[in-house]
Amino acid sequence: xxxxxxxxxxxxxxxxxxxxxxxxxxxxxxxxxxxxxAPVLLVFISAxxxxxxxxxxxxxxFPQVWSMNGMDSVLRYGNQLVQSYLVTIFVTVVGTxxxxxxxxxxxxxxxxxxxxxxxxLSVFLLIPMLFNGGQLAGYIVFTSWYGLKDxxxxxxxxxCVTTMNVIxxxxxxxxxxxxxxxxxxxxxxxxxxxxxxQITLPLLKPSLAAVGFMMATAYWNDWQNALLYITSxxxxxxQLLLINIQxxxxxxxxxxxxxxxxxxxxxxTIPQYSSTMATVIVVIAPIMVIYPFFQxxxxxxxxxxxxxx
Amino acid sequence: xxxxxHNTWKHRAHVVMALPAFLVxxxxxxxxxxxxxxxxxxFDYSKGIFGSEWVGLANFEFLxxxxxxxxxxxxxxxxxxxxxxxVGTFLNIVVAISxxxxxxxxxxxxxxxxxxxxxxxxxxxxxxxxxxxIDSRTGxxxxxxxTNIRFxxxxxxxxxxxxxxxxxxxxxxxSVLYMSVLAGIxxxxxxxxxxxxxxxxxxxxxxxxxxxxxxxxxxLLLSVGNVMRSDTGLFYQVTRNNGALYNTTQVIDSYILxxxxxxxxxxxxxxxxxxxxxxxxxxxxxxxxxxxxxxxxNALF
Numbered sequence: 001x002x003x004x005x006x007x008x009x010x011x012x013x014x015x016x017x018x019x020x021x022x023x024x025x026x027x028x029x030x031x032x033x034x035x036x037x038a039p040v041l042l043v044f045i046s047a048x049x050x051x052x053x054x055x056x057x058x059x060x061x062f063p064q065v066w067s068m069n070g071m072d073s074v075l076r077y078g079n080q081l082v083q084s085y086l087v088t089i090f091v092t093v094v095g096t097x098x099x100x101x102x103x104x105x106x107x108x109x110x111x112x113x114x115x116x117x118x119x120x121l122s123v124f125l126l127i128p129m130l131f132n133g134g135q136l137a138g139y140i141v142f143t144s145w146y147g148l149k150d151x152x153x154x155x156x157x158x159x160c161v162t163t164m165n166v167i168x169x170x171x172x173x174x175x176x177x178x179x180x181x182x183x184x185x186x187x188x189x190x191x192x193x194x195x196x197x198q199i200t201l202p203l204l205k206p207s208l209a210a211v212g213f214m215m216a217t218a219y220w221n222d223w224q225n226a227l228l229y230i231t232s233x234x235x236x237x238x239q240l241l242l243i244n245i246q247x248x249x250x251x252x253x254x255x256x257x258x259x260x261x262x263x264x265x266x267x268x269t270i271p272q273y274s275s276t277m278a279t280v281i282v283v284i285a286p287i288m289v290i291y292p293f294f295q296x297x298x299x300x301x302x303x304x305x306x307x308x309x
Numbered sequence: 310x311x312x313x314x315h316n317t318w319k320h321r322a323h324v325v326m327a328l329p330a331f332l333v334x335x336x337x338x339x340x341x342x343x344x345x346x347x348x349x350x351x352f353d354y355s356k357g358i359f360g361s362e363w364v365g366l367a368n369f370e371f372l373x374x375x376x377x378x379x380x381x382x383x384x385x386x387x388x389x390x391x392x393x394x395x396v397g398t399f400l401n402i403v404v405a406i407s408x409x410x411x412x413x414x415x416x417x418x419x420x421x422x423x424x425x426x427x428x429x430x431x432x433x434x435x436x437x438x439x440x441x442x443i444d445s446r447t448g449x450x451x452x453x454x455x456t457n458i459r460f461x462x463x464x465x466x467x468x469x470x471x472x473x474x475x476x477x478x479x480x481x482x483x484s485v486l487y488m489s490v491l492a493g494i495x496x497x498x499x500x501x502x503x504x505x506x507x508x509x510x511x512x513x514x515x516x517x518x519x520x521x522x523x524x525x526x527x528x529l530l531l532s533v534g535n536v537m538r539s540d541t542g543l544f545y546q547v548t549r550n551n552g553a554l555y556n557t558t559q560v561i562d563s564y565i566l567x568x569x570x571x572x573x574x575x576x577x578x579x580x581x582x583x584x585x586x587x588x589x590x591x592x593x594x595x596x597x598x599x600x601x602x603x604x605x606x607n608a609l610f
Contacts, residue, residue: 018412021509022411022412022413025407025410025411026411026413026416028407029404029407029408029411029417029420030420032404032424032480033420033423033424035477036423036424036426036427036477036480036481037423037424037426039427039438039441039442039477040426040427040430040438042438042441042442042449043437043438043441046441054447055447057452058444058446058447058448058449058451058452059441059442059444059447059448059449059452060449060452061449101329102329102330102333103330105326105327105329105330106326106327106329106330106331108323108326109323109324109326109327110327112320112323114316114320115316115320115323116312116313116316116317116320117316117317117320117323117324117327118323121327121331123610124331124334125334126609126610127339128334128338128339129531129534130534130589130590130593130594131342131534131586131589131590132338132341132342132586133338133341133342133343133344133345133582133586134341134344134345134565134582134583134585134586135562135565135566135569135582136344136347136565136568136569136575136578136579136582137341137342137343137344137345137347137579137582138337138341138344139569140341140344140347140352140358140575141340141341141343141344141358142341144354144357144358145340145357145358146336157333157336157337158337160333160337161330161333161334161337164531166330191322192320192322192323192326193322193326196326217428217429220429220431221429221430221431221432221433222431223431223432223433223542223546224541224542224566227566227570228566228569228570239431239433239434242431242433242434242437243433243546246433246436246437246549250549273441273447276437277437277441280430280434280437280438283431283433283434284429284430284431284434287429288426288429291425291426291429292422295422295425298425298485298489299485299488299489299492300489300492302485302486302489
């Protein structure tokens, strides 16, 4: 959409007087917003509510007793928490940057006119979306053929290139970057690499921001690959830590053989309410903080078109 | 042929640029396809994929004989796909149009920001949030209603719980894609309709909705190939992988994940996996074929 069209739209909308319909619509959207936001709010409230209070009165949006117990018990994970943070940050940053670079190069290549291989490359990109080996085949091939086990590559590579993201980047190149611009650069003597890195890549920024942010979220939130492949503590990402916490709570709840001393050390209750919520905050907070900076690219940068070139 | 080589050499820079992603796709997506032959073998880890004993269709026979598990998980997978796709697409469009139509632009923006947040929370974390709502003793729902419903042991409730969680998590973000289409609609269309005396409803029906159709088609087509695949986190994490709920919550993907973690019966698991891949492919080809017959413009390939 051009700037002119956007301005015209704003004028068009604000020129109308606000009627009853608008008020009802606003209330409906507001209601849905509350539905989406309330559970997140509950996490923050519960993390700072008193463990014993929740144990006795249940979760509440208005707890009567507040406490920092939850946050304290998160800090008790100490080094493991720091280590898991580092692993998750490493995987997220490396995976996202690598993925953006190689996917945009691929998208650029298949959108070149007169490049005969681009048809084949488009089909090659599309097939994995139609047909793939599934979890089990992947698991066996990665562990037995590639010999990768307990390796961070298994957290990075599987999420690195996705058909959908290449399609989004490709659509953006086709729709929003004038082909004449790149042709002109070539005529002026810029090589293919230079055209890509100095003309296309900077213009691709809105799409890179939107896709990159979604990739970063996918990396940050990936628990499945970690659960399947990661065994050693120093490679454990945050999500696996979260799963382990859940498992140990279940273990303690279902196991009567836990020594009395251990139970007493935990204040006679297993810290499972405010402390898990506090852990959830620690895990989701970084994304919440970064997200508003990227939101402006969402509508502009995420458009999907057909794959056929 | 000579022309082809000449063309490729001329575009060698593009070949080089496509190569890294090509290799990742090859090793991560294509090579594991060969693992599908496991479905016809009695897999032995030490002998590898091509060394294991060939057993023909035995794995499939077993799978079909274990009727209950297999039928239940296939039924669940398909029904959840239909439910989520129908409700999800509808809500995505309704939310996108509502936000687009709101005259309070700044408020609309803020509300959209809040709506998108749940998509960024992993299912490993979501399950703690769901617990806070539905636990039988401390859960918010039971406390508010003064009841003592044991959601974690009653399978009947779970289709609704999972639907609500899915809608909560994905609707805000799902509507963004449709908003990008709405933002691209030529505003002169609305102005012309306005002059011709069309009211808001008529404008939405005759301008907004039709312009969303191609996007809806593309998104549905992209999803059809995944009929047999599910959002594993939703079914594995949110249900806490609770055996008592399998009747309504076990899907093929969560079954396979469980089997891999228990490392048992790779043969049957592979058969289920094979079934999943092949059915997905057939449905996708069929769907694309149908769309191409009706509206060639909207077909995916």
